[in-house]
Amino acid sequence: MTDARPAPRARPARRLLRQEVADGIKRFILDNRLRPGDPLPTETELCEALGASRSSVREAVKVLDALDIVEVRHGHGTYVGRLSLSSLVEALAFRGLLSPDDDFQVLADLVDVRELFEQGMADRIVASLDGAQLDRLDALVARMREHGAQAAAVDDGGADLVPADRAFHALLVAPLGNQLIGQLSVAFWDVYAIVAPRLDGFTDADRAATVTAHQSIVDAARAGDIKGFTRALGEHYAPVRRRIAEARAHRPDPA
Known part of the structure; x- marks a missing residue:
C-alpha cells in the first residue's frame, strides 16, 4: 500500500539565509570590536558587506533586536545593543x-x-x-x-x-x-x-x-x-x- 502522506518540507532557504545574515552581523560586531551603543553600518552598507538582500538584513536585525544584541532606534539607525540577559x-x-x-x-x-x-x-x-x-x-x-x-x-x-x-x-x-x-x-x-x-x-x-x-x-x-x-x-x-x-x-x- 502506497503511503499517501506528504513528504516533509525542506527547511526554507530564507530562514537559513536570515540566520547566516544574523551571524554575519555578529561577526562584524566582534571583528570591529564594537561596544554597546556603537552605531552599525546602514542597511544598504550591511547588504553590500554581507551580500544579502534588504529583506534578509531586516529579518536578521529583527532577530538580533529581540535578543538585545542590536538596538533599532527608529529614525536614527541601528546600534550595538545592551547585550542584557x-x-x-x-x-x-x-x-x-x-x-x-x-x-x-x-x-x-x-x-x-x-x-x-x-x-x-x-x-x-x-x-x-x-x-x-x-x-x-x-x-x-x-x-x-x-x-x-x-x-x-x-x-x-x-x-x-x-x-x-x-x-x-x-x-x-x-x-x-x-x-x-x-x-x-x-x-x-x-x-x-x-x-x-x-x-x-x-x-x-x-x-x-x-x-x-x-x-x-x-x-x-x-x-x-x-x-x-x-x-x-x-x-x-x-x-x-x-x-x-x-x-x-x-x-x-x-x-
Missing part, C-alpha cells in the same frame, strides 16, 4: 509559568541557583564591600523594614519588599566588578519575582524574617564574618523554601 529572563520565566510536570520545581531550582550563586562568592563579596556600600545596604534594609511595617496588615505576597530586595541583591555583587555576575544575579532574581506570585502564604512572620535576614547579611559582611554571611543567606531563602514545600504538599493530585 532579557531573553534569558523571559525564557526561564515562561518555563516556570508553564512547566507541565511540576509548577514549583522551577521555583525551587531558582532558589537553589540564587543561594549557591551568592554563597559560592561569599568570601569575595565580603572582601569587596566597602563602608559606603555597606551603608547603602543598611539603608535598603531600613526601607524594607519601613515598607514591611506599613503593609503588615495587607496580604500582598511580599510585594512591598520587592524593589528594595532587588536593589539589595544587585548591590551585593556589584563590588565584584564582574558585569556577567551582576547580570546573572539580577536575571535570576527577576525570573523568581515573575514566577513567585504563584505561591501563597507569605505571612507577617515571613516578612519580618526576610528583613532580619537581610540585616544579618549586612552585619556579617561589615564584621568580615564569612560563615555568618553564608548562614544569613540561608536564612533569607528559608521562608520561600517553606512556601514551595507547602504548595507542593497541598497541590491536588492529577486526575
Whole structure:
C-alpha cells in the first residue's frame, strides 16, 4: 500500500539565509570590536558587506533586536545593543509559568541557583564591600523594614519588599566588578519575582524574617564574618523554601 502522506518540507532557504545574515552581523560586531551603543553600518552598507538582500538584513536585525544584541532606534539607525540577559529572563520565566510536570520545581531550582550563586562568592563579596556600600545596604534594609511595617496588615505576597530586595541583591555583587555576575544575579532574581506570585502564604512572620535576614547579611559582611554571611543567606531563602514545600504538599493530585 502506497503511503499517501506528504513528504516533509525542506527547511526554507530564507530562514537559513536570515540566520547566516544574523551571524554575519555578529561577526562584524566582534571583528570591529564594537561596544554597546556603537552605531552599525546602514542597511544598504550591511547588504553590500554581507551580500544579502534588504529583506534578509531586516529579518536578521529583527532577530538580533529581540535578543538585545542590536538596538533599532527608529529614525536614527541601528546600534550595538545592551547585550542584557532579557531573553534569558523571559525564557526561564515562561518555563516556570508553564512547566507541565511540576509548577514549583522551577521555583525551587531558582532558589537553589540564587543561594549557591551568592554563597559560592561569599568570601569575595565580603572582601569587596566597602563602608559606603555597606551603608547603602543598611539603608535598603531600613526601607524594607519601613515598607514591611506599613503593609503588615495587607496580604500582598511580599510585594512591598520587592524593589528594595532587588536593589539589595544587585548591590551585593556589584563590588565584584564582574558585569556577567551582576547580570546573572539580577536575571535570576527577576525570573523568581515573575514566577513567585504563584505561591501563597507569605505571612507577617515571613516578612519580618526576610528583613532580619537581610540585616544579618549586612552585619556579617561589615564584621568580615564569612560563615555568618553564608548562614544569613540561608536564612533569607528559608521562608520561600517553606512556601514551595507547602504548595507542593497541598497541590491536588492529577486526575
